[in-house]
Amino acid sequence: MPFVNWLKRHFVVIAGLLTLAYLLLPNVVVTVFSFNKPKGRFNYEWQQFSTDAWKDPCGVAGMCGSLSLSLQIAVWATLGATLLGTMIAFALVRYRFRARGAVNSLIFLPMAMPEVVMAASLLTLFLNLGAQLGFWTILIAHIMFCLSFVVTAVKARVMSMDPRLEQAAQDLYAGPAQTFLRVTLPIAAPGIAAGALLAFALSFDDFIITNFNAGSTVTFPMFVWGSAQRGTPVQINVIGTAMFLVAVALVLTSMVISNRRTKHKA
Amino acid sequence: MATLTEAPPPLSPTAPTQKPPRKRGRLTPYWLLLPGLLWLVVFFALPMIYQASTSVQTGSLEQGYKVTWHLATYWDALSAYWPQFLRSVLYAGAATVLCLALGYPLAYLIAFRAGRWRNLIMILVIAPFFTSFLIRTLAWKTILADGGPVVGALNTLHVLDVTSWLGWTAGDRVLATPLAVVCGLTYNFLPFMILPLYSSLERIDGRLHEAAGDLYARPSTVFRKVTFPLSMPGVVSGTLLTFIPASGDYVNAELLGSTDTRMIGNVIQTQFLRVLDYPTAAALSFILMAAILFMVTFYIRRSGTEDLV
């Protein structure tokens, strides 16, 4: 039976591509429905083609405001978590110190904790301290849960770095500060960038922890959540599609550029 | 000419024996660690203690709460919400198994069979991250809509008859059933399974497959005896990265499920943000945390992988 044999030989490819389709199907639906003109308040059923939402992406009260708030929080959270996380990662890889195990667990635990537990306990703290919920409490929470992911990403990179590179810099008349700036930092940069990118994505897309600690402030995920109850505007799909396209375009461009550079030089 | 003598081990008093005055940066690691760790202690560890304390308080919003070591809250919470706990474990477990079954072929495909498509597929796995997961989860409402093509096809194939009999779906509907919730959970956490699987598969030397084949192993045996065991670190961290967030999730149960599919996350959220019964919510959250930590520790011990992620 040639067909069965063919199926057997290509089982992994077929199964893998089906999984990929499963992963991408919602994005296709989001894109298609950004051109929908729904009848009621909810955009779940296809009615007719329209580009209205694309022409007026901010036409829904409060949505673009929440989007800009989410971006601001994501930028600050990324900066904070990347700075603190990189410092921790360097300390962990490059130095010996007491209580190393305790430090490692403190960094691992936030990643091994369901979000809802962190969200609830942090809210307990803020309530007990009488803190005003809003921008600052969201930012504090985001830096907290992004930190561990940055540490992990940077640590992996710094660990794979040949310590002889820094010794070579010292041997070539670079003092400690110069060594760090000219050699260590540039070589660790891809790890730091990966950590920062991860932090940005996590912060921008976070819902559970934000929902607990936002008070009456509305971030973009919270806006989407609210609209799932009240009515989903098509503009949500426009934003979702645009973000997907921008992300893919950015990654592809950077790949093409780096490809061309290596080809050009080789 | 070069000269050499072996110096006697006890150095003569004239020999300079003082240590060079170079003791730079003994405190550096502590300065590097301090700000980040302080952040984690104040905003991660300390809240856990507050939460533990809240869970044994009694009182009311109006009159304030006091620590009374009222452990009955735990008992009351467990006896009232054990179905939701059980459901969380079952749904998250099912989603984890599905993620492994779906994610492994794709990770394998990227690692060994994708060739020049590798980067593109990798991008396609990661790119959905950049669209808000809530928007993507809402899209499942459209995909699984009553009378839609997916439900229609499942109905024609009599799959829904079987799943209804098992209690996974209800009648002609998929939405608002356990199946929809598990499907949403699987979808949302699939990349967290694929990425660690891929990174441990990618490290496997392709020649090992050839060597195993050379030593009379059939392709299925190669997989069972070589590939899968070597990918165990990825399997362990993938399952943890899927199970942990899935067990605490309440978004999928809320958007794709019904009141009969509520998970423990939904209860904690409602108690905290709507009912404002802080002691019960804190107790539930504490139980969830303890259960997860217990399971994770046990699982890591069993699988013998100490370093995760």
Add this chain to the structure above:
Amino acid sequence: MKTNDSGSGDVRLTGISKTYGSFTAVHPLDLTVPQGSFFALLGASGCGKTTTLRMIAGLEEPSSGTVHLGDLDVTALPPYKRPVNTVFQSYALFPHLDIFENVAFGLRRRGIKSVKKQVEDMLELVQLGEQARKKPHQLSGGQQQRVAVARALINHPKVLLLDEPLGALDLKLRRQMQLELKRIQTEVGITFVHVTHDQEEAMTMADTVAVMNAGRVEQLGSPADLYENPHTTFVANFLGTSNLIEAEVDSRSGGDIVLKAGGGKLVLPEARCSAPTTTGGKVLVGVRPEKISLSHADDAGEIPEGRNRITGKIADSSFIGVSTQYVIDSSVCPEFEVYAQNIDRDARLVPGADVVLHWSPAHTFGLDAAQDIDAGIQEETAV
């Protein structure tokens, strides 16, 4: 620019040692490397040679002792303040900088603004002018090695330290780079201190070799001196191959010692014996395999008088091309090695044949019998 006043540029290590907890990597040692020489530290891995080098570079803090460059005590100076540069094992080229910037790194750190001319000249010296704008990973191993040398040499260090610089190269390229490094050293006249585990490499390149073992220097001298006149069994076995025979001091005549080994007598010039010799005491007698002549037992009468002789049976022979290597089974030494040039091959010399081994007493050396007779024998030939 270079001064040759004696002592002004020597590297002097005084009582220097390094301990890690209870482990002693380097026992206190005194060592002087004269200015302008090519000096090799030779030993198996873990013998303390790299630690010694790193203490000169300032990358390792000595537990005791001092490092002087000329009259300057640099013991307390951090590496970036020492006029010493290193060619690292596996090169440690900065992956994020191109070749030009790698070579210019040291100049720029010292605040030199116009580096272009110097870098280009240096790249010419190592024949890499064309590659200036490539990244390190785009070069072959041999090219990377030359970049590492250029990056260090451009700073005109007082001493250039080389830590197994050729270890990552294949055999043919290694031979080529050995000559290349020797040429560069002669051209620039800078002191080279070279760490290696490869005895052939050390002997080819260095003027002076220090053989290290277990944190101590076993012997120091010119390559020929070390090879012809080893003072310890470690040196005898680590540098090339030696046949060692346990013997007993029998008597003295003139400047020679007469020894008893098995049933026969062997003669050893007193000057070539590094061991105490009391009558009746034990001595290890050594001779290199290529110094020995092999005669069939039937021709024993034709062997000239005054040569040391041993009888045995050929156990094995292998034809190598330029020579034939025999293993002889003898009562005084179970595996005696003999290398015979293939000039006139005696057809009777096949395994099983009875033979007489004979060599000039001047090629014999004597060692202290209290040592491990197998010290320094390499189980596997290092690549």
